[in-house]
Amino acid sequence: MIVNEFVNSKVQSIPPSASSSLNDIANELRAAGKKIVNLTIGEPNFDTPKRIKEAAYRSIESGFTHYVPALGVSVLRESIAEKLKSENNIEVNPADEIIVTPGAKFAIYLALTTFLEEGDEVLILDPSWVSYGPLVQLTGAKPVSVPLYFDDNFKITREKLEKNVTSKTKMIIINSPNNPTGRVLTKEEVKVINQFILDYNILAISDEIYEHIVFDNLKNISLASDPSVKENIITINGFSKSYAMTGWRLGYIAANKFLVKEMAKVQQHLVSCATSFSQYAAVEAFACEEEVNQMVIDYKKRRDYLVSELNSLPGFECRYPEGTFYVFAKVNYKGMNSEEFSQYIFENAGVLVTPGAAYNDNGCIRLSFAASMEELEAGVESLKELLIR
Known part of the structure; x- marks a missing residue:
């Protein structure tokens, strides 16, 4: 059976999601015991606020399941x-x-x-x-x-x-x-x-x-x-x-x-x-304004740390993002584009980022700081060991 004969041409024309695919790779490697720092995922590393979870329990118990x-x-x-x-x-x-x-x-x-x-x-x-x-x-x-x-x-x-x-x-x-x-x-x-x-x-x-x-x-x-x-x-x-x-x-x-x-x-x-x-x-x-504000405070600490550290490394030019939990850094290292540089730091430092080519900008990479400070620090140290010799 030739699968493409059955697949809608519109579906054939689109690529898989780069961010989802990279996160899947990270999960597979970690399951295999590989040590990597995953800075690709656009997902808060915080738990859902307790009051929301409790409201869900009450809703289910009350029969709101139809x-x-x-x-x-x-x-x-x-x-x-x-x-x-x-x-x-x-x-x-x-x-x-x-x-x-x-x-x-x-x-x-x-x-x-x-x-x-x-x-x-x-x-x-x-x-x-x-x-x-x-x-x-x-x-x-x-x-x-x-x-x-x-x-x-x-x-x-x-x-x-x-x-x-x-x-x-x-x-x-x-x-x-x-x-x-x-x-x-x-x-x-x-x-x-x-x-x-x-x-x-x-x-x-x-x-x-x-x-x-x-x-x-x-x-x-x-x-x-x-x-x-x-x-x-x-x-x-x-x-x-x-x-x-x-x-x-x-x-x-x-x-x-x-x-x-x-x-x-x-x-x-x-x-x-x-x-x-x-x-x-x-x-x-x-009603979770306090919880959201605390998350943003933590994100800002991570943002400030990551941008400051990246700007101290060769090959990076970063601005402080005004919102979200992503740094979109311009790369200028040995003539590499975003895909080449992303592959280079993954293979040699174990740091996984999303190449800017996925976002139609092959001169930058995206690093997520929706990760713990410990993981960000580990990623920065690995990059330092690779790029500063």
């Missing part, structure tokens, strides 16, 4: 609406402008598959998260790269956007705080993006999954907080990163009711609904 409405349970949608109003300056009706989804990644796919058709184009600001392009391709649409650059700190300008827009452009994907660069949108950039969206009358996915993981008194600005463009914005968020709930697979969408109505139809057919008892437990997450 189907719920496709849009999500009302108590969670009401909590999300309150949160969006108070934290993001976005007003939505919880009855028909919010969908609870099985993860923010699925929320993105739900939006893409609902509104894109063959031949449509989607602007993606590169370097970008590894899944945006493949998810667009699975719909039959075309991802179009908008290159951003390390040397100007990945600044978004009207000129850069204009270079890549065409009559086929239907959507743009914005991610802030950004994976992998760690950038947080400025007020100026938000104005530029929103005016661009209005001028070309396109949809925008605003992926804000890292919104609470920000440093140095910065604050995430939601695109949909501008009433003039709100109807064009599909805001994506979830519980995985800020609340250390990756395995709970719970995200949400906020958008105008006409867009939500269409996305709800697709959700009904694909998954019916997000997990019932997880939704009831997630209501408790909005």
Whole structure:
């Protein structure tokens, strides 16, 4: 049997997730007894806050283990609406402008598959998260790269956007705080993006999954907080990163009711609904401000340590990320690109990182500091032994 004869051509055209594949490799090597430092994974190393877990136990014991409405349970949608109003300056009706989804990644796919058709184009600001392009391709649409650059700190300008827009452009994907660069949108950039969206009358996915993981008194600005463009914005968020709930697979969408109505139809057919008892437990997450703040304090300590140490090594140029738990470091070592350098430090220092080529920037590498300080220190010491001889 020739397998490719049966595989959808769109699936054949996409690569596997680089970050997931590298983490699988790390787990296999560790299971085999190999000592490595894994700085690839985008998962908090904290436990889910206790009060959320206890709420899940109560939900299960209370019998909340059956189907719920496709849009999500009302108590969670009401909590999300309150949160969006108070934290993001976005007003939505919880009855028909919010969908609870099985993860923010699925929320993105739900939006893409609902509104894109063959031949449509989607602007993606590169370097970008590894899944945006493949998810667009699975719909039959075309991802179009908008290159951003390390040397100007990945600044978004009207000129850069204009270079890549065409009559086929239907959507743009914005991610802030950004994976992998760690950038947080400025007020100026938000104005530029929103005016661009209005001028070309396109949809925008605003992926804000890292919104609470920000440093140095910065604050995430939601695109949909501008009433003039709100109807064009599909805001994506979830519980995985800020609340250390990756395995709970719970995200949400906020958008105008006409867009939500269409996305709800697709959700009904694909998954019916997000997990019932997880939704009831997630209501408790909005009371976990203290736990989230403590995580961010710890992340900042790790960030400061890692950037300082990397900048002392030959071959690295790092900025302090403004948000997320990633350092996106420019590499300049013996003429190696990101893939070659990543392989070199893995083979010779046992440090596993994600090459920037996975994010469409072959001059940088991504290092996650969602790891313990002990693991970060071990990784730095191994790099020192390799690079400083």
